[in-house]
Amino acid sequence: MKIVTAKKILVANDQIASRNRDRFNRAGVLTVNIVGSPGCGKTTLLEALFAKLGGRVAPAVIEGDLASSIDAERIERLGIPVVQINTMGACHLDASMVAEAVEGIPLDHVKVLVIENVGNLVCTAGFDLGEHLRVVILSVSEGDDKVAKYPTIFRKSDVLVITKTDVLPNSNFQVDRVKEDLRRLAPNARVFLVSALADQGVDELADWIVESAATPR
Ligand SMILES: Nc1nc2c(ncn2[C@@H]2O[C@H](COP(=O)(O)OP(=O)(O)OP(=O)(O)O)[C@@H](O)[C@H]2O)c(=O)[nH]1
Ligand SMILES: [Mg+2]
Numbered sequence: 001m002k003i004v005t006a007k008k009i010l011v012a013n014d015q016i017a018s019r020n021r022d023r024f025n026r027a028g029v030l031t032v033n034i035v036g037s038p039g040c041g042k043t044t045l046l047e048a049l050f051a052k053l054g055g056r057v058a059p060a061v062i063e064g065d066l067a068s069s070i071d072a073e074r075i076e077r078l079g080i081p082v083v084q085i086n087t088m089g090a091c092h093l094d095a096s097m098v099a100e101a102v103e104g105i106p107l108d109h110v111k112v113l114v115i116e117n118v119g120n121l122v123c124t125a126g127f128d129l130g131e132h133l134r135v136v137i138l139s140v141s142e143g144d145d146k147v148a149k150y151p152t153i154f155r156k157s158d159v160l161v162i163t164k165t166d167v168l169p170n171s172n173f174q175v176d177r178v179k180e181d182l183r184r185l186a187p188n189a190r191v192f193l194v195s196a197l198a199d200q201g202v203d204e205l206a207d208w209i210v211e212s213a214a215t216p217r
Contacts, residue, residue, distance in 0.1 A: 013127055016095035020102070020130025027107040030057075030213040031115065033129050035153060036137030037146075038119030041163040041196055043071045045137065045205075046114060048196035050078055052206035057111035057213045062101045064093040064118045071116060081105055092123035095130055111213050121146070125153040132217055139164040140173045147181035155185040159192065161205065166198040 024031045034042050043063075050059055060081040063071040072084035083104040085097050098115060105113060115131060117124045136157040138146055141164055147154045154160065160182055162175060175193065182189055192208070194201035 010126060013095045016099055017128035017130040020095055020099055021132070023102070023107075024113065024130060024132070025217055027110070029107055029110050029113050030133070030209075030217070031113045031129075031131045032209070032212075033115045033117060033131035033134045034137065035117045035121070035124040035134065035157070036119065037121050037139070037142055040119070040137045040139040040142060042116050042119070042137055043074055044196045045161065045163060045194065045202075046116065047074060047078065048194075048199065048202045049206055049209065050080060052202050053210065056210045058109055059112045059114060060105045060107075060110040062093075062098060062105070062113065062115045064097070064116060066090070066118065081110065087118060090123075091118055091120045092127050093117050093129055094127050098129045112209060121150045121153055125156055133158045133212060135159045135161060137161045137163055138178065140167045140171050144173045144175070144177045147178050147185065151185050154182055154189075157186065157189060159190045159208075160186075161192045161194055163194050163196060165193050165200055166195040 061075045063084045066087050069084040072082045075082040083101040085101050134157045136153055192205050
């Protein structure tokens with residue numbers, strides 16, 4: 001009987017991820033993997049962010065969900081190229097899914113490819129997709145203990161976006177606690193505070209995306 005271990009699956013994933021990254025580099029496309037719990041506000045943040053790009057960089061999106069094309073339809077309404085991946089139950093995207101989805105993205109006309117991963121704070125941590133930057137989203141309503149409780153994804157991310165900051169006045173969420181926990185795990189990670197609905201901090205995030213897209217890789 002053939003037994004495939006998780007380690008072998010991860011090694012194979014890393015090889016495909018590396019090919020994806022080469023492809024993005026050749027096309028001059030910055031690729032950002034967005035991870036976070038279900039409902040933390042990933043798609044809403046993308047909608048707000050794209051409205052702020054103002055033609056400075058051309059975005060495209062790969063949406064990952066177990067089922068449905070709800071999120072892809074939201075992005076499509078903005079006139080942005082998008083491909084939906086349905087994982088049929090898998091709790092994360094992997095590099096081969098992204099390699100296939102990229103076939104539907106006009107890379108020659110794109111400067112930033114955003115991959116919205118399946119809503120999950122655990123499984124998404126182990127799978128490199130070939131992205132250049134990983135952005136983890138934590139919404140205020142999830143609680144300020146999540147960095148300490150789910151360290152892997154935070155350790156492996158370049159940026160933490162704390163979302164739904166409009167909810168802060170009615171919450172016991174301590175931003176400083178989150179920043180302290182993150183500093184121990186990922187001292188170089190940047191932190192943005194954002195409310196997509198109240199339009200707070202979105203400009204700063206958009207500027208960071210534009211700067212990152214212009215940075216040589
Ligand atoms: N108060 C507040 N609510 C928000 C904010 N951003 C998103 N929401 C709400 O949070 C809910 C989930 O938002 P989505 O953007 O669909 O979340 P998601 O992370 O993309 O969800 P999945 O793709 O299903 O994992 C919606 O009801 C949003 O209106 C925000 O900045 N403030
Ligand atoms: Mg979404």
